[in-house]
Amino acid sequence: MIHRSLLRPRVLAAVAFVLLVPSTYGGADVGLGTGEPAEARAAFVDGRWLVAADLGEAAGTASGLALAADALSIHAHYVAPEPERPEVLRRAIGLAEEAVRMQPSDPWVRFQLAHAVGRYAQSIPPMAAFREGYVGRSRQLVEDVLELDPEMVHARLQLGSWHADVVAQAGALVARLTHGARAKSALEHYERALEMAGEDLVVYAEVSRGLLHLNRRRHGARAQELLRRAVDIEPRDAYERILHQRAAERLAELQER
Secondary structure (H helix, E strand, C coil): CCCHHHHHHHHHHHHCCCCCCCCCCCHHHCCCCCCCCHHHHHHHHHCCHHHHHHHHHHHCCHHHHHHHHHHHHHHHHHCCCHHHHHHHHHHHHHHHHHHHHHCCCCHHHHHHHHHHHHHHHHHCCHHHHHHCCHHHHHHHHHHHHHHHCCCCHHHHHHHHHHHHHHHHHHCHHHHHHHHCCCHHHHHHHHHHHHHHHCCCHHHHHHHHHHHHHHHHHHHHHHHHHHHHHHHCCCCCCHHHHHHHHHHHHHHHHHHHC
16 A cells, blocks of 8 residues: 555656647637637637736626636736746636536536636646645536537546656556556546548647656657647647747757657
8 A cells, every 4th residue: 555645656646747739619710608708718819818807807798708708818827937837827717717607507617617727727836736635626528518518628638638648757657546546547538539530630739748647658649649649730829829939949849869
């Protein structure tokens, strides 16, 4: 039997890497939800995420608030200085929670809460994220989304990354005993996301990242294949441009080895 005190350091190390998938459910050509202001979506597509957040919040609708939360989560991870990230993400969580209260049966709205909570877990010290339950909550939130919409590609992708990143950081045995995370589950969710996605830059980029994190030697060839496919896709918005650039850099690094 493994004593729980021996498991904790490795588990805590995993927390900071849980749920790395930002939400762009539908990408740049996502249809406007009821009450989502067109100008907020336009700002989002352009990468003016704080403007998009303000406009979405001002709309006061579930879709507007969810879009605001999405924009804040992306801004916090990619743009905001590290000390400011928790505050930005607390705002995102609050807006997403309000959106869920207004429209609890909408999977896209619920997905923005999962996104914000996952990012917040990354922005605070691992011990705090573990103690405050953000690791388990982030998984539960994504599973709740998939209960509403089993075909939501990016929710399936996010759940795959939850399993992959916990296993990669904590080790297979510890991850399974403490959080029920499994490499097999990560691969199954990734394969399902790839089947459903079609030509999706976000999916290709994130699955390749997760595979390399899980086991570079075993999955390196598949990751390179997916990175090449990601690089061949024209980005549709500011967020995809970031992923496209990172995919190109990762592919170049792998090809140099």
